[in-house]
Amino acid sequence: MTAMVLLWVFMGLFAGYSSARLYKMFKGTEWKRNTLKTAFMFPGILFAVFFVLNALIWGEKSSGAVPFGTMFALVCLWFGISVPLVFIGSYLGFKKPVGEDPVKTNKIPRQIPEQACLCDLDNHLCAEITIVLCYFQLCSEDYNWWWRAYLTAGSSALYLFFYSIFYFFTKLEITKLVSGILYFGYMLIASYAFFVLTGTIGFYACFWFVRKIYSSVKID
Template sequence: MFPGILFAVFFVLNALIWGEKSSGAVPFGTMFALVCLWFGISVPLVFVGSYLGFKKPAIEDPVKTNKIPRQIPEQAWYMKPIFSILIGGILPFGAVFIELFFILTSIWLNQFYYIFGFLFIVSVILIITCAEITIVLCYFQLCSEDYHWWWRAYLTAGSSALYLFLYSIFYFFTKLEITKFVSGILYFGYMLIASYAFFVLTGTIGFSACFWFVRKIYSSVKID
Protein backbone atom coordinates (compact mmCIF):
# COMPACT_ATOMS: atom_id res chain seq x y z
CA MET A 1 0.00 0.00 0.00
CA PHE A 2 2.72 2.46 0.95
CA PRO A 3 4.95 2.11 -2.14
CA GLY A 4 1.87 1.84 -4.37
CA ILE A 5 0.46 5.19 -3.25
CA LEU A 6 3.88 6.84 -3.42
CA PHE A 7 4.48 5.53 -6.93
CA ALA A 8 1.02 6.65 -8.12
CA VAL A 9 1.50 10.21 -6.83
CA PHE A 10 5.06 10.36 -8.16
CA PHE A 11 3.96 9.11 -11.58
CA VAL A 12 1.25 11.79 -11.83
CA LEU A 13 3.69 14.51 -10.81
CA ASN A 14 6.28 13.26 -13.29
CA ALA A 15 3.63 13.21 -16.02
CA LEU A 16 2.97 16.90 -15.33
CA ILE A 17 6.69 17.62 -15.70
CA TRP A 18 6.72 15.67 -18.96
CA GLY A 19 3.82 17.81 -20.17
CA GLU A 20 5.85 20.92 -19.47
CA LYS A 21 8.78 19.39 -21.40
CA SER A 22 11.07 20.06 -18.48
CA SER A 23 14.54 18.55 -18.22
CA GLY A 24 13.80 17.71 -14.58
CA ALA A 25 11.41 14.92 -15.56
CA VAL A 26 12.44 11.38 -14.74
CA PRO A 27 13.20 9.49 -17.98
CA PHE A 28 10.90 6.70 -19.11
CA GLY A 29 13.67 4.15 -18.64
CA THR A 30 14.11 5.12 -15.00
CA MET A 31 10.35 4.92 -14.41
CA PHE A 32 10.30 1.46 -15.97
CA ALA A 33 13.19 0.42 -13.73
CA LEU A 34 11.22 1.61 -10.68
CA VAL A 35 8.23 -0.45 -11.78
CA CYS A 36 10.46 -3.51 -12.21
CA LEU A 37 11.95 -2.98 -8.74
CA TRP A 38 8.47 -2.67 -7.28
CA PHE A 39 6.90 -5.73 -8.93
CA GLY A 40 10.12 -7.75 -9.00
CA ILE A 41 11.35 -7.15 -5.45
CA SER A 42 8.91 -5.25 -3.24
CA VAL A 43 5.70 -7.13 -4.08
CA PRO A 44 7.24 -10.64 -3.79
CA LEU A 45 8.79 -9.70 -0.45
CA VAL A 46 5.36 -8.60 0.78
CA PHE A 47 3.92 -12.03 -0.03
CA VAL A 48 6.92 -13.79 1.51
CA GLY A 49 6.57 -11.73 4.67
CA SER A 50 2.83 -12.43 4.82
CA TYR A 51 3.44 -16.17 4.41
CA LEU A 52 6.04 -16.22 7.19
CA GLY A 53 3.80 -14.10 9.40
CA PHE A 54 0.81 -16.44 9.05
CA LYS A 55 3.06 -19.40 9.82
CA LYS A 56 4.05 -17.97 13.18
CA PRO A 57 1.89 -18.75 16.23
CA ALA A 58 -0.77 -16.18 17.05
CA ILE A 59 -0.02 -13.63 19.75
CA GLU A 60 -1.73 -14.69 22.95
CA ASP A 61 -3.48 -12.26 25.26
CA PRO A 62 -1.77 -11.78 28.64
CA VAL A 63 -5.13 -12.34 30.43
CA LYS A 64 -8.34 -14.18 29.64
CA THR A 65 -10.81 -12.09 27.66
CA ASN A 66 -14.56 -12.28 27.38
CA LYS A 67 -15.73 -13.65 24.06
CA ILE A 68 -18.83 -11.44 24.13
CA PRO A 69 -17.91 -7.76 23.57
CA ARG A 70 -19.05 -5.44 26.35
CA GLN A 71 -21.14 -2.41 25.58
CA ILE A 72 -19.02 0.75 25.56
CA PRO A 73 -20.54 3.45 27.79
CA GLU A 74 -21.19 6.96 26.55
CA GLN A 75 -17.89 8.81 26.26
CA ALA A 76 -17.15 12.36 27.37
CA TRP A 77 -16.78 14.94 24.60
CA TYR A 78 -13.03 15.16 25.04
CA MET A 79 -12.72 11.38 24.62
CA LYS A 80 -14.55 11.28 21.30
CA PRO A 81 -12.34 9.64 18.62
CA ILE A 82 -11.98 12.64 16.31
CA PHE A 83 -11.15 15.12 19.07
CA SER A 84 -8.67 12.89 20.91
CA ILE A 85 -6.96 11.89 17.65
CA LEU A 86 -6.50 15.50 16.54
CA ILE A 87 -5.28 16.55 19.97
CA GLY A 88 -2.77 13.70 20.03
CA GLY A 89 -1.03 14.89 16.86
CA ILE A 90 -0.17 18.35 18.18
CA LEU A 91 2.73 17.35 20.44
CA PRO A 92 4.61 15.19 17.89
CA PHE A 93 4.31 17.97 15.34
CA GLY A 94 5.47 20.51 17.90
CA ALA A 95 8.56 18.37 18.55
CA VAL A 96 9.72 18.79 14.93
CA PHE A 97 8.23 22.19 14.18
CA ILE A 98 11.45 24.22 14.33
CA GLU A 99 13.52 21.62 12.49
CA LEU A 100 10.83 21.35 9.82
CA PHE A 101 11.32 24.99 8.87
CA PHE A 102 15.02 24.46 8.16
CA ILE A 103 14.33 21.26 6.21
CA LEU A 104 11.74 22.93 3.98
CA THR A 105 14.04 25.90 3.48
CA SER A 106 16.90 23.65 2.38
CA ILE A 107 14.64 21.76 -0.04
CA TRP A 108 12.61 24.56 -1.62
CA LEU A 109 14.88 27.61 -1.22
CA ASN A 110 18.17 25.87 -2.09
CA GLN A 111 19.85 26.67 1.20
CA PHE A 112 22.41 24.47 2.91
CA TYR A 113 21.31 22.19 5.75
CA TYR A 114 24.14 21.59 8.18
CA ILE A 115 22.67 20.73 11.60
CA PHE A 116 22.47 16.97 11.17
CA GLY A 117 23.43 16.35 14.79
CA PHE A 118 20.45 18.32 15.99
CA LEU A 119 18.28 16.39 13.52
CA PHE A 120 19.21 13.14 15.30
CA ILE A 121 18.22 14.65 18.67
CA VAL A 122 14.90 15.84 17.23
CA SER A 123 14.25 12.37 15.82
CA VAL A 124 14.75 10.82 19.25
CA ILE A 125 12.45 13.43 20.80
CA LEU A 126 9.84 12.69 18.11
CA ILE A 127 9.89 8.96 18.88
CA ILE A 128 9.56 9.56 22.63
CA THR A 129 6.79 12.13 22.17
CA CYS A 130 4.76 9.90 19.84
CA ALA A 131 5.04 7.00 22.28
CA GLU A 132 4.17 9.07 25.37
CA ILE A 133 1.14 10.92 23.99
CA THR A 134 -0.32 7.74 22.51
CA ILE A 135 0.13 5.80 25.75
CA VAL A 136 -1.44 8.59 27.83
CA LEU A 137 -4.50 8.91 25.58
CA CYS A 138 -4.82 5.12 25.37
CA TYR A 139 -4.79 4.94 29.18
CA PHE A 140 -7.59 7.51 29.39
CA GLN A 141 -9.52 5.57 26.75
CA LEU A 142 -9.20 2.28 28.63
CA CYS A 143 -10.23 4.01 31.87
CA SER A 144 -13.38 5.08 30.03
CA GLU A 145 -14.03 1.38 29.23
CA ASP A 146 -13.46 1.88 25.52
CA TYR A 147 -11.40 -1.08 24.33
CA HIS A 148 -11.23 -0.06 20.65
CA TRP A 149 -7.70 1.29 20.95
CA TRP A 150 -5.91 -0.38 18.00
CA TRP A 151 -6.61 2.02 15.14
CA ARG A 152 -7.03 5.00 17.43
CA ALA A 153 -3.49 4.46 18.74
CA TYR A 154 -2.20 4.48 15.17
CA LEU A 155 -4.21 7.55 14.16
CA THR A 156 -3.41 9.48 17.34
CA ALA A 157 0.30 9.73 16.60
CA GLY A 158 -0.25 9.64 12.83
CA SER A 159 -2.49 12.71 12.92
CA SER A 160 0.66 14.81 13.31
CA ALA A 161 1.06 14.36 9.54
CA LEU A 162 -2.08 16.44 9.07
CA TYR A 163 -0.44 19.35 10.88
CA LEU A 164 2.68 18.80 8.80
CA PHE A 165 0.68 19.21 5.60
CA LEU A 166 -1.18 22.24 6.97
CA TYR A 167 2.18 23.81 7.85
CA SER A 168 3.40 23.15 4.31
CA ILE A 169 0.38 25.13 3.04
CA PHE A 170 1.28 27.99 5.38
CA TYR A 171 4.92 27.81 4.26
CA PHE A 172 3.86 27.91 0.60
CA PHE A 173 1.93 31.16 0.95
CA THR A 174 4.35 32.92 3.32
CA LYS A 175 7.85 31.89 2.20
CA LEU A 176 7.69 30.77 -1.42
CA GLU A 177 7.03 32.78 -4.55
CA ILE A 178 5.64 30.06 -6.80
CA THR A 179 3.21 31.41 -9.36
CA LYS A 180 2.99 28.65 -11.98
CA PHE A 181 0.16 26.16 -11.56
CA VAL A 182 2.28 23.09 -12.34
CA SER A 183 4.98 24.20 -9.89
CA GLY A 184 2.37 24.57 -7.17
CA ILE A 185 0.99 21.11 -7.91
CA LEU A 186 4.51 19.68 -7.70
CA TYR A 187 5.08 21.34 -4.34
CA PHE A 188 1.86 20.07 -2.79
CA GLY A 189 2.31 16.65 -4.40
CA TYR A 190 5.76 16.15 -2.91
CA MET A 191 4.63 17.51 0.44
CA LEU A 192 1.71 15.07 0.31
CA ILE A 193 4.20 12.24 -0.17
CA ALA A 194 6.29 13.52 2.77
CA SER A 195 3.20 13.88 4.97
CA TYR A 196 2.02 10.37 4.11
CA ALA A 197 5.44 8.93 4.96
CA PHE A 198 5.39 10.91 8.23
CA PHE A 199 1.91 9.51 8.96
CA VAL A 200 3.07 5.93 8.50
CA LEU A 201 6.18 6.52 10.61
CA THR A 202 4.53 8.25 13.57
CA GLY A 203 1.50 5.97 13.47
CA THR A 204 3.72 2.90 13.65
CA ILE A 205 5.64 4.35 16.59
CA GLY A 206 2.41 5.21 18.43
CA PHE A 207 0.79 1.83 17.87
CA SER A 208 3.92 -0.14 18.80
CA ALA A 209 4.31 1.80 22.04
CA CYS A 210 0.62 1.43 22.85
CA PHE A 211 0.66 -2.30 22.09
CA TRP A 212 3.60 -2.78 24.45
CA PHE A 213 1.89 -0.66 27.13
CA VAL A 214 -1.43 -2.53 27.00
CA ARG A 215 0.23 -5.94 27.18
CA LYS A 216 2.43 -4.73 30.03
CA ILE A 217 -0.37 -3.44 32.24
CA TYR A 218 -2.71 -6.36 31.62
CA SER A 219 0.02 -8.92 32.18
CA SER A 220 0.37 -7.45 35.67
CA VAL A 221 -3.26 -8.23 36.48
CA LYS A 222 -3.49 -11.20 38.84
CA ILE A 223 -6.73 -13.20 38.57
CA ASP A 224 -7.28 -15.99 41.09
Protein backbone atom coordinates in the same frame (compact mmCIF):
# COMPACT_ATOMS: atom_id res chain seq x y z
CA MET B 1 18.56 7.39 -3.56
CA THR B 2 19.61 4.04 -5.02
CA ALA B 3 20.32 2.71 -1.53
CA MET B 4 16.88 3.84 -0.32
CA VAL B 5 15.11 2.17 -3.24
CA LEU B 6 16.99 -1.10 -2.74
CA LEU B 7 16.35 -0.97 1.00
CA TRP B 8 12.62 -0.53 0.38
CA VAL B 9 12.58 -3.39 -2.13
CA PHE B 10 14.32 -5.95 0.08
CA MET B 11 12.52 -4.86 3.26
CA GLY B 12 9.37 -6.34 1.71
CA LEU B 13 10.25 -9.62 3.43
CA PHE B 14 10.17 -7.99 6.89
CA ALA B 15 7.07 -5.96 6.01
CA GLY B 16 5.12 -9.07 5.08
CA TYR B 17 6.36 -10.96 8.13
CA SER B 18 5.57 -8.24 10.67
CA SER B 19 2.15 -7.41 9.20
CA ALA B 20 1.18 -11.10 9.11
CA ARG B 21 2.27 -11.67 12.69
CA LEU B 22 0.37 -8.62 13.92
CA TYR B 23 -2.72 -9.47 11.86
CA LYS B 24 -2.75 -13.04 13.19
CA MET B 25 -2.31 -11.77 16.75
CA PHE B 26 -5.50 -9.74 16.32
CA LYS B 27 -7.31 -12.92 15.19
CA GLY B 28 -7.30 -12.03 11.51
CA THR B 29 -7.94 -14.84 9.03
CA GLU B 30 -7.82 -13.28 5.53
CA TRP B 31 -4.05 -13.33 5.22
CA LYS B 32 -4.07 -12.91 1.44
CA ARG B 33 -5.97 -9.62 1.62
CA ASN B 34 -3.68 -8.42 4.38
CA THR B 35 -0.64 -9.31 2.26
CA LEU B 36 -2.00 -7.49 -0.80
CA LYS B 37 -2.62 -4.35 1.24
CA THR B 38 0.89 -4.56 2.67
CA ALA B 39 2.41 -4.92 -0.79
CA PHE B 40 0.35 -2.33 -2.67
CA MET B 41 -1.38 0.21 -0.43
CA PHE B 42 1.45 2.46 0.71
CA PRO B 43 3.76 2.18 -2.33
CA GLY B 44 0.78 2.28 -4.70
CA ILE B 45 -0.48 5.61 -3.39
CA LEU B 46 3.02 7.09 -3.45
CA PHE B 47 3.67 5.85 -6.98
CA ALA B 48 0.34 7.20 -8.27
CA VAL B 49 0.96 10.68 -6.87
CA PHE B 50 4.57 10.68 -8.07
CA PHE B 51 3.55 9.54 -11.55
CA VAL B 52 1.05 12.40 -11.88
CA LEU B 53 3.62 14.93 -10.69
CA ASN B 54 6.24 13.53 -13.05
CA ALA B 55 3.75 13.73 -15.91
CA LEU B 56 3.35 17.44 -15.19
CA ILE B 57 7.12 17.85 -15.39
CA TRP B 58 7.12 15.95 -18.68
CA GLY B 59 4.45 18.33 -19.95
CA GLU B 60 6.71 21.27 -19.12
CA LYS B 61 9.55 19.55 -21.01
CA SER B 62 11.80 19.93 -18.00
CA SER B 63 15.08 18.08 -17.65
CA GLY B 64 14.16 17.30 -14.04
CA ALA B 65 11.58 14.72 -15.12
CA VAL B 66 12.31 11.10 -14.26
CA PRO B 67 12.82 9.15 -17.52
CA PHE B 68 10.24 6.57 -18.53
CA GLY B 69 12.88 3.85 -18.40
CA THR B 70 13.62 4.63 -14.77
CA MET B 71 9.91 4.55 -13.90
CA PHE B 72 9.58 1.18 -15.64
CA ALA B 73 12.60 -0.13 -13.73
CA LEU B 74 10.99 0.91 -10.42
CA VAL B 75 7.80 -0.92 -11.35
CA CYS B 76 9.83 -4.03 -12.21
CA LEU B 77 11.61 -3.88 -8.85
CA TRP B 78 8.29 -3.41 -7.11
CA PHE B 79 6.41 -6.27 -8.78
CA GLY B 80 9.40 -8.50 -9.43
CA ILE B 81 11.15 -8.40 -6.06
CA SER B 82 9.24 -6.46 -3.40
CA VAL B 83 5.81 -8.05 -3.88
CA PRO B 84 7.12 -11.68 -3.89
CA LEU B 85 9.18 -10.94 -0.78
CA VAL B 86 6.10 -9.55 0.96
CA PHE B 87 4.20 -12.77 0.18
CA ILE B 88 7.09 -14.91 1.40
CA GLY B 89 7.37 -12.92 4.61
CA SER B 90 3.60 -13.05 5.11
CA TYR B 91 3.58 -16.82 4.66
CA LEU B 92 6.36 -17.25 7.21
CA GLY B 93 4.61 -14.89 9.63
CA PHE B 94 1.28 -16.71 9.46
CA LYS B 95 2.95 -20.09 9.72
CA LYS B 96 4.64 -19.20 13.00
CA PRO B 97 2.39 -19.40 16.08
CA VAL B 98 1.72 -16.15 17.92
CA GLY B 99 2.45 -15.58 21.58
CA GLU B 100 -0.21 -15.86 24.24
CA ASP B 101 -2.13 -12.83 25.43
CA PRO B 102 -1.20 -11.57 28.91
CA VAL B 103 -4.78 -12.19 30.14
CA LYS B 104 -7.84 -14.01 28.87
CA THR B 105 -10.51 -11.91 27.19
CA ASN B 106 -14.25 -12.41 26.98
CA LYS B 107 -15.50 -13.96 23.76
CA ILE B 108 -18.58 -11.70 23.86
CA PRO B 109 -17.53 -8.02 23.54
CA ARG B 110 -18.79 -5.69 26.26
CA GLN B 111 -20.86 -2.64 25.41
CA ILE B 112 -18.65 0.45 25.22
CA PRO B 113 -19.99 3.52 27.08
CA GLU B 114 -20.35 6.82 25.26
CA GLN B 115 -16.93 8.43 25.00
CA ALA B 116 -15.90 12.04 25.54
CA CYS B 117 -14.41 13.83 22.54
CA LEU B 118 -10.65 14.34 22.71
CA CYS B 119 -10.40 16.22 19.42
CA ASP B 120 -9.36 19.47 21.06
CA LEU B 121 -6.02 18.07 22.24
CA ASP B 122 -2.81 19.16 20.55
CA ASN B 123 -1.32 17.01 17.78
CA HIS B 124 2.26 16.91 19.13
CA LEU B 125 3.92 13.65 18.15
CA CYS B 126 5.11 11.69 21.14
CA ALA B 127 4.72 8.06 22.13
CA GLU B 128 4.05 9.16 25.71
CA ILE B 129 1.07 11.30 24.71
CA THR B 130 -0.37 8.46 22.66
CA ILE B 131 0.01 6.13 25.63
CA VAL B 132 -1.67 8.65 27.95
CA LEU B 133 -4.64 9.00 25.60
CA CYS B 134 -4.81 5.22 25.31
CA TYR B 135 -4.88 4.99 29.11
CA PHE B 136 -7.75 7.49 29.28
CA GLN B 137 -9.60 5.45 26.68
CA LEU B 138 -9.14 2.21 28.63
CA CYS B 139 -10.30 3.94 31.81
CA SER B 140 -13.46 4.90 29.92
CA GLU B 141 -14.01 1.18 29.22
CA ASP B 142 -13.33 1.54 25.50
CA TYR B 143 -11.12 -1.42 24.58
CA ASN B 144 -10.92 -0.55 20.85
CA TRP B 145 -7.67 1.31 21.27
CA TRP B 146 -5.65 0.29 18.18
CA TRP B 147 -6.93 2.61 15.44
CA ARG B 148 -7.27 5.57 17.79
CA ALA B 149 -3.65 5.08 18.87
CA TYR B 150 -2.56 4.98 15.24
CA LEU B 151 -4.54 8.07 14.29
CA THR B 152 -3.53 10.01 17.40
CA ALA B 153 0.15 9.74 16.61
CA GLY B 154 -0.35 9.96 12.85
CA SER B 155 -2.35 13.18 13.13
CA SER B 156 0.94 15.06 13.52
CA ALA B 157 1.22 14.69 9.74
CA LEU B 158 -1.69 17.13 9.42
CA TYR B 159 0.40 19.72 11.24
CA LEU B 160 3.23 19.10 8.80
CA PHE B 161 0.98 19.56 5.76
CA PHE B 162 -0.79 22.63 7.16
CA TYR B 163 2.55 24.21 7.94
CA SER B 164 3.63 23.59 4.34
CA ILE B 165 0.56 25.56 3.24
CA PHE B 166 1.47 28.40 5.61
CA TYR B 167 5.07 28.32 4.39
CA PHE B 168 3.92 28.43 0.76
CA PHE B 169 1.88 31.59 1.17
CA THR B 170 4.24 33.41 3.54
CA LYS B 171 7.78 32.48 2.47
CA LEU B 172 7.75 31.24 -1.11
CA GLU B 173 7.25 33.25 -4.26
CA ILE B 174 5.87 30.60 -6.58
CA THR B 175 3.62 31.97 -9.31
CA LYS B 176 3.41 29.13 -11.85
CA LEU B 177 0.53 26.71 -11.43
CA VAL B 178 2.62 23.61 -12.22
CA SER B 179 5.28 24.61 -9.69
CA GLY B 180 2.61 25.05 -7.02
CA ILE B 181 1.09 21.65 -7.82
CA LEU B 182 4.52 20.04 -7.62
CA TYR B 183 5.19 21.66 -4.26
CA PHE B 184 1.93 20.50 -2.69
CA GLY B 185 2.19 17.10 -4.38
CA TYR B 186 5.60 16.38 -2.90
CA MET B 187 4.50 17.73 0.49
CA LEU B 188 1.49 15.41 0.30
CA ILE B 189 3.85 12.47 -0.28
CA ALA B 190 6.06 13.54 2.63
CA SER B 191 3.07 14.06 4.92
CA TYR B 192 1.58 10.69 4.01
CA ALA B 193 4.87 8.92 4.71
CA PHE B 194 5.15 10.83 7.99
CA PHE B 195 1.59 9.78 8.88
CA VAL B 196 2.37 6.09 8.34
CA LEU B 197 5.62 6.34 10.29
CA THR B 198 4.28 8.23 13.31
CA GLY B 199 1.06 6.23 13.36
CA THR B 200 3.07 3.01 13.50
CA ILE B 201 5.18 4.37 16.34
CA GLY B 202 2.07 5.37 18.30
CA PHE B 203 0.41 2.00 17.72
CA TYR B 204 3.41 -0.07 18.82
CA ALA B 205 3.93 2.15 21.85
CA CYS B 206 0.32 1.54 22.95
CA PHE B 207 0.57 -2.13 22.01
CA TRP B 208 3.54 -2.52 24.35
CA PHE B 209 1.78 -0.48 27.03
CA VAL B 210 -1.46 -2.50 26.91
CA ARG B 211 0.33 -5.83 27.09
CA LYS B 212 2.53 -4.56 29.90
CA ILE B 213 -0.27 -3.34 32.15
CA TYR B 214 -2.52 -6.35 31.58
CA SER B 215 0.34 -8.76 32.20
CA SER B 216 0.62 -7.19 35.66
CA VAL B 217 -3.04 -7.88 36.47
CA LYS B 218 -3.41 -10.77 38.89
CA ILE B 219 -6.65 -12.74 38.60
CA ASP B 220 -7.53 -15.16 41.38
